[in-house]
Amino acid sequence: MRAIDETHDPRLTSWVSTANRAGCDFPIQNLPFAVFRRAGSAEPLRCGVGIGDAILDLTALGAAAAGEEEAVAQAMAACAQPALNALMALGAPAWLALRRWLSRVLRAGADEAGRLAAALVPQSAAQFVVPARIGDYTDFYTSIHHATAVGRLFRPDQPLLPNYKWVPIAYHGRASSIIVSGTGVRRPRGQLLARGAECPHVGPSERLDYELELGVFIGRGNRLGEPIPIERAEEHVFGLCLLNDWSARDLQAWEYQPLGPFLAKNFATTVSPWVVTLEALAPFRAPWRRLAPDPSPLPYLDCSELRAAGALEIELEVALETAAMRARNLAPQRLSQSDFRDSYWSIAQMVAHHTINGCNLAPGDLLGTGTQSGPLPEQAGSLLELTAAGTRPLILAGAEPRAFLCDGDRVILRGGCRRPGFVRIGFGEAAGLVLPSA
Ligand code: MN
Secondary structure, three states: OOOOOHHHOOOOOEOOHHHHOOOOOOOOOOOOEEEEEEOOOOOOOEEEEEEOOEEEEOOOOHHHHOOOOHHHHHHHHHOOOOOOHHHHHHOHHHHHHHHHHHHHHHEOOOOOHHHHHHHEEEHHHEEEEOOOOOOOEEEEOOOHHHHHHHHHHHOOOOOOOOOOOOOOOEEEOOOOOEEEOOOOEEOOEEEEOOOOOOOOEEEEOOOEEOOEEEEEEEOOOOOOOOOOOHHHHHHHEEEEEEEEOOEEHHHHHHHOOOOOOOOOOOOOEEEOOOEEEOOOOHHHEEOOOOOOOOOOOOHHHOOHHHHHHOEEOOEEEEEEEOHHHHHOOOOOEEEEEEEHHHOOOOHHHHHHHHHOOOOOOOOOOEEEOOOOOOOOHHHOOOHHHHOOOOOOOEEEHHHEEEOOOOOOOEEEEEEEEOOOOOOOEEEEEEEEEEEOOO
């Protein structure tokens, strides 16, 4: 478990003045990672750290980083790669050393300020890419509120299947179609079974949806055949991003039995460019609880560290900007908010369960948390739930009805952490515009 240290001190400010603005996602207490280059340039992709409205280019520090301790030098060298995998593979001691060094050189009054200023790139001038080479992607189903609400739509008599409270349910997704925020999402085509029809037809999905999720990037992997014990699970986690698991509900309804999601999900998954590290999230921990009459988890999914602080408080929200809102210069409209602390399963449990059979995880692998819906109906993380499978459309600003997504809709996920005594940190955003089907 990462500790709270001097890098979380709320009194710290940065010489990058935009980092000190109230409400900024990237104050000096955050220091999230991304992979970028200047937009429109042929520069090599490299790793950077978000600070205020800028990116600190970790490959342009030159002499400022010379003579630093071995772990910092090693971490900086890993950041010259066009993906975060090399840094992820180094493990928690290197991540912590780099964080402490970055916190020191970016704080107000640091001797390095003059030399580092030349390594700042405005975020508005950057092109971002998916921050890691993602070898494998697994999507979990950790919100019991989502699982129950969706189950109720399909099985009113038995909303929650009996394995749910024992098994952190997941399916293997597809890494090739994971895209970075800002990339358009083409409406998928596929087999659809119209209501009352006997045979399916092929056409564009008419029930396109989003799913409000977090993504968990694996840091160090494990060898095939060697499970990761829950006590050590978080040592294998680098950090978290926002994740939109775009879903075609009509394709899904027709194809999902008996093997689960396939073409309804693998046409696009949007991630935020920023990865917020577990080190940055240390102040926002909460006890993980399983209250009676629900069963206690099996021993491989339970430990004292989990009970003490295994949950994370992360406020999540989804907003929608329709073409009509854009035309009228209206701000995106918030559709719902939820909090990751309401998740039934924790990050450590996801990792321990994924590897209990010896399955190997690798640096850069991505685990989705599943749709994060809260206990209240208005906290639902998908339109499927918010509109009762499309039967009760939302009425948006301007009296625009919305059951499922229309072409021209832009979906924006945001997230952040707040706690008295600490500075708020944010995740940036994961946004995507729905394009007409090909
Ligand atoms: Mn999902």
